[in-house]
Amino acid sequence: MDLAERSRQSFLPSFLYSPSPAARTLAVDRILGRSLVSPAAEVGSTSPTPIVAQAPNEPGKIEMYSPMFYAACTAGGIASCGLTHMAVTPLDLVKCNMQIDPAKYKSISSGFGVLLKEQGVRGFFRGWVPTLLGYSAQGACKFGFYEFFKKYYSDIAGPEYAAKYKTLIYLAGSASAEVIADVALCPFEAVKVRVQTQPGFARGLSDGLPKFVRSEGVSGLYKGIVPLWGRQIPYTMMKFASFETVVEMVYKYAIPTPKEQCSKTLQLGVSFAGGYIAGIFCAIVSHPADNLVSFLNNAKGATVGDAVKKLGLWGLFTRGLPLRIVMIGTLTGAQWGIYDAFKVMVGLPTTGGVAPAAAPASERDQKNQVLASRSSDLDQHKMEVERVQVIASVCAADGVMPPEFIRSEHEQPGITTYRGPAPEIPVIDLAGADQAQLTIAMAEASREWGIFQLLNHGIPGEVIREVQRVGMEFFELPQEEKEKYATVPGSGSLEGYGTKLQKELEGKKAWVDFFFHYVSPPSRVNHAIWPEKPADYRTTVNKEKVRMSWPVFCSPPGEMVIGPLQQLVSDESPPKYKAKKYKDYAYCKLNKLPHIWMVTDIMVDIDMKKNITLITTHQLERKKRPQASAYHRRKMEVERVQVIASVCAADGVMPPEFIRSEHEQPGITTYRGSAPEIPVIDLAGAGKDQLTIAVAEASREWGIFQLLNHGIPGEVIRELQRVGKEFFELPQEEKEMYAMECKPGSSEGYGTKLQKELEGKKAWVDFFFHYLSPPARVNHAAWPKNPADYRKANEEYAKHLVGLADRMLMTLSRGLGLGEHVLKEALGGDGLELRLKINYYPPCPRPDLALGVVAHTDMCAITFLVPNLVPGLQVFKDEHWIDVNFIPNAVIVHIGDQIEILSNGAYKSVLHRTTVNKEKVRMSWPVFCAPPGEMVIGPLQQLVGDESPAKYKPKKYKDYAYCKLNKLPQ
Numbered sequence: 001m002d003l004a005e006r007s008r009q010s011f012l013p014s015f016l017y018s019p020s021p022a023a024r025t026l027a028v029d030r031i032l033g034r035s036l037v038s039p040a041a042e043v044g045s046t047s048p049t050p051i052v053a054q055a056p057n058e059p060g061k062i063e064m065y066s067p068m069f070y071a072a073c074t075a076g077g078i079a080s081c082g083l084t085h086m087a088v089t090p091l092d093l094v095k096c097n098m099q100i101d102p103a104k105y106k107s108i109s110s111g112f113g114v115l116l117k118e119q120g121v122r123g124f125f126r127g128w129v130p131t132l133l134g135y136s137a138q139g140a141c142k143f144g145f146y147e148f149f150k151k152y153y154s155d156i157a158g159p160e161y162a163a164k165y166k167t168l169i170y171l172a173g174s175a176s177a178e179v180i181a182d183v184a185l186c187p188f189e190a191v192k193v194r195v196q197t198q199p200g201f202a203r204g205l206s207d208g209l210p211k212f213v214r215s216e217g218v219s220g221l222y223k224g225i226v227p228l229w230g231r232q233i234p235y236t237m238m239k240f241a242s243f244e245t246v247v248e249m250v251y252k253y254a255i256p257t258p259k260e261q262c263s264k265t266l267q268l269g270v271s272f273a274g275g276y277i278a279g280i281f282c283a284i285v286s287h288p289a290d291n292l293v294s295f296l297n298n299a300k301g302a303t304v305g306d307a308v309k310k311l312g313l314w315g316l317f318t319r320g321l322p323l324r325i326v327m328i329g330t331l332t333g334a335q336w337g338i339y340d341a342f343k344v345m346v347g348l349p350t351t352g353g354v355a356p357a358a359a360p361a362s363e364r365d366q367k368n369q370v371l372a373s374r375s376s377d378l379d380q381h382k383m384e385v386e387r388v389q390v391i392a393s394v395c396a397a398d399g400v401m402p403p404e405f406i407r408s409e410h411e412q413p414g415i416t417t418y419r420g421p422a423p424e425i426p427v428i429d430l431a432g433a434d435q436a437q438l439t440i441a442m443a444e445a446s447r448e449w450g451i452f453q454l455l456n457h458g459i460p461g462e463v464i465r466e467v468q469r470v471g472m473e474f475f476e477l478p479q480e481e482k483e484k485y486a487t488v489p490g491s492g493s494l495e496g497y498g499t500k501l502q503k504e505l506e507g508k509k510a511w512v513d514f515f516f517h518y519v520s521p522p523s524r525v526n527h528a529i530w531p532e533k534p535a536d537y538r539t540t541v542n543k544e545k546v547r548m549s550w551p552v553f554c555s556p557p558g559e560m561v562i563g564p565l566q567q568l569v570s571d572e573s574p575p576k577y578k579a580k581k582y583k584d585y586a587y588c589k590l591n592k593l594p595h596i597w598m599v600t601d602i603m604v605d606i607d608m609k610k611n612i613t614l615i616t617t618h619q620l621e622r623k624k625r626p627q628a629s630a631y632h633r634r635k636m637e638v639e640r641v642q643v644i645a646s647v648c649a650a651d652g653v654m655p656p657e658f659i660r661s662e663h664e665q666p667g668i669t670t671y672r673g674s675a676p677e678i679p680v681i682d683l684a685g686a687g688k689d690q691l692t693i694a695v696a697e698a699s700r701e702w703g704i705f706q707l708l709n710h711g712i713p714g715e716v717i718r719e720l721q722r723v724g725k726e727f728f729e730l731p732q733e734e735k736e737m738y739a740m741e742c743k744p745g746s747s748e749g750y751g752t753k754l755q756k757e758l759e760g761k762k763a764w765v766d767f768f769f770h771y772l773s774p775p776a777r778v779n780h781a782a783w784p785k786n787p788a789d790y791r792k793a794n795e796e797y798a799k800h801l802v803g804l805a806d807r808m809l810m811t812l813s814r815g816l817g818l819g820e821h822v823l824k825e826a827l828g829g830d831g832l833e834l835r836l837k838i839n840y841y842p843p844c845p846r847p848d849l850a851l852g853v854v855a856h857t858d859m860c861a862i863t864f865l866v867p868n869l870v871p872g873l874q875v876f877k878d879e880h881w882i883d884v885n886f887i888p889n890a891v892i893v894h895i896g897d898q899i900e901i902l903s904n905g906a907y908k909s910v911l912h913r914t915t916v917n918k919e920k921v922r923m924s925w926p927v928f929c930a931p932p933g934e935m936v937i938g939p940l941q942q943l944v945g946d947e948s949p950a951k952y953k954p955k956k957y958k959d960y961a962y963c964k965l966n967k968l969p970q
């Protein structure tokens with residue numbers, strides 16, 4: 001499987017799989033497939049990648065609105081109506097007889113007695129065959145055509161009107177379906193009534209039908225069609241529209257979780273309840289008519305007026321109502337329950353609960369085409385962006401959405417929105433106050449809230465409405481038109497039509513598209529990026545641009561240095577923020593780089609026993625320790641995992657952002673069965689050819705192996721590890737001197753990844769990065785000065801590693817049937833860049849819940865790694881996460897993305913991750929070998945031919961890195 005393919009398979013939830021290569025699949029691929037890239041495993045230039053766990057294949061899923069879908073709905077309708085009506089045949093029989101011969105069948109209970117006496121128990125089921133067949137046919141048409149007409153009318157109305165007039169659509173859809181359903185039912189109903197009410201006419205359908213046709217003709221079968229329509233159509237309209245409405249309201253108001261996240265049992269419960277309530281409505285509205293019919297049948301020659309006089313208006317509406325409510329409620333509840341249970345059984349969602357705003361198929365196809373054609377133009381990042389508006393139109397149909405939009409629980413508005421009484425944000429009336437009052441009001445609102453509403457702000461309502469109108473008109477343009485204004489990532493300009501790409505807190509996506517452009521000052525305004533349509537966009541916005549500057553973001557020019565105002569800083573109120581250029585602040589913020597501008601308070605807590613612990617101010621507040629503790633305050637700029645670990649160790653809990661969701665938790669996802677070991681290759685024990693075969697096979701099959709007798713002396717590795725460990729054991733302040741800067745191009749130093757990960761989770765690891773080779777890239781200033789022999793140990797290791805890398809690249813090259821030097825040359829020859837990373841995984845209170853480095857493939861060409869003896873590395877092989885059993889003194893080799901690409905997929909870059917340990921510190925020293933950024937990497941020409949077309953697009957390594965780190969499609 002190549003990289004792209006793997007990433008596509010990984011996180012697609014089962015409900016988004018589509019078995020057929022139809023338009024929907026295309027949409028899913030295009031729209032969802034690429035967004036499943038996992039985060040950077042290393043800050044800077046190496047790693048991040050696709051994949052986490054393979055989702056199971058789910059064959060047999062039915063695509064919404066496909067012929068199979070309607071067939072399933074039809075079958076569900078058969079089960080639903082046929083069975084329920086057959087079950088109530090005895091009741092129906094008595095009821096029909098009461099209507100025909102009220103003198104004999106006086107009430108339901110006495111009617112049963114008469115039947116039993118005259119016909120025995122078998123008499124109760126007289127006519128069950130025409131009932132079953134008739135109502136099966138009716139159910140088939142009723143539900144099958146209802147789904148059809150609902151979609152058909154929604155499509156005609158278009159998404160907006162379909163949502164606005166949804167009730168009308170339910171009513172029209174069910175009426176249309178019922179017209180057809182009654183045509184199917186009518187002949188069976190005619191025979192059934194005759195069989196049930198005319199003793200001796202026939203035993204059942206088989207003899208009754210020919211007899212009926214002989215006496216009344218075929219047209220006789222349809223004599224009752226008009227009254228049938230009259231009775232059934234309004235009833236069905238009520239039944240379907242109220243069901244849809246009730247279900248929608250239940251999901252909206254009664255159940256906090258979105259429908260697609262509710263269990264199937266709950267969904268079916270909602271269907272039954274919705275059906276029951278719909279049944280109650282049906283019973284109520286049809287009740288007067290029902291009473292009327294019974295009365296007229298019972299009293300020959302009576303009129304409606306007589307009935308009203310006799311029963312009274314109240315009686316007409318209520319007499320016998322409770323019983324009918326129970327009967328019809330149960331029946332309708334059961335019908336919807338059975339219908340939806342059938343749908344669930346075949347893998348469809350239950351009915352209702354989302355607005356029917358399905359984009360018309362043709363429109364959707366059009367969008368897919370646009371997406372598809374854009375994807376052929378791979379050179380432009382902007383062509384590859386997934387618009388929420390497009391995703392929404394694809395998703396609207398089935399009411400599900402891609403998982404990256406589903407927030408984790410602590411963010412879900414359904415859960416986290418406060419429902420109690422809450423104060424309103426301040427409202428400030430600019431007209432109603434003098435300057436002093438206004439100053440006080442605004443200052444207070446800004447101190448307390450940071451947000452307020454202005455009244456009488458001087459912008460005429462008409463101006464605002466116009467700006468909103470032209471903006472809305474732009475977003476309603478065809479997708480192609482909007483894409484002309486797409487923002488270009490990496491272009492340095494934020495202006496244009498855009499959608500945020502997984503760069504959010506928690507890696508989730510925001511359900512929003514946007515358009516950005518400057519409106520002021522004139523020197524910054526670039527009308528070229530302003531929408532051309534609607535035609536009056538520019539004049540409308542331009543005209544009002546000065547006043548429009550109220551609601552837009554007002555910020556300083558990028559070069560301005562912003563820090564606490566001098567006048568507000570003193571000994572008593574020391575600066576809380578670092579001064580920095582606005583553009584640097586923006587860069588860090590946009591890239592979620594360490595908040596070096598913000599200073600975290602860390603307290604040193606010394607208790608009576610002279611135990612020293614680090615504690616955050618926040619934790620201190622929670623702990624409310626007795627007076628006996630003394631606290632020393634100090635500032636920490638970034639939250640290091642090592643510091644967090646030392647704070648957490650005491651109470652055995654850890655911050656929630658380290659708790660992985662279940663599909664990532666090592667406690668759940670680590671494979672415990674017997675698993676193969678990663679290949680072990682002994683460099684001393686084999687001839688050149690044997691070695692080539694072993695390395696090539698391991699790289700094809702696994703993408704990872706351990707080398708024994710690699711030629712790096714044990715002493716050299718031990719020294720490397722000693723100095724690294726000593727560095728991490730230095731006081732925090734000293735390590736912070738090497739903190740990685742959040743500036744473009746800075747990729748060396750001490751660091752901690754901050755909130756850049758899939759699902760917004762944090763990795764339980766700190767690290768140090770620096771170059772080892774080539775000499776031109778090495779910057780000793782970035783290396784730790786302490787311990788003193790850090791440099792010597794690393795230089796020694798680097799020397800050996802350069803040799804080992806050469807040797808392995810030669811072997812891999814031979815393994816592809818190529819000359820020894822081909823791979824290395826393709827990677828820049830002696831320009832090959834070696835970057836050391838030291839991973840420091842502190843002890844973790846819940847190693848079953850946290851991860852060290854999240855699942856990724858290394859972005860570089862090849863990685864050489866030596867860990868300490870604490871286990872933790874896992875690889876994904878044959879759909880399982882398996883532990884790597886490191887052999888002491890071995891070197892672990894990872895194939896990275898660039899070798900996979902150069903080999904045109906013959907060698908696989910390995911998907912791996914790390915777990916952490918409860919008691920012990922785990923450390924590892926990977927060295928990432930990568931080509932210089934300017935090198936163009938693509939499948940080697942020698943490996944590409946007619947039979948084996950290129951699977952990867954050549955691109956500069958730095959562009960590959962840019963895309964990977966920013967989660968853009970490759």
Ligand SMILES: O=C(O)CCC(=O)C(=O)O
Binds near residue numbers: 047837858914924
């Ligand atoms: O710590 C390890 O064993 C692996 C670390 C890793 O995969 C990485 O940093 O890219």
Ligand SMILES: [Fe+2]
Binds near residue numbers: 047912
């Ligand atoms: Fe890695």
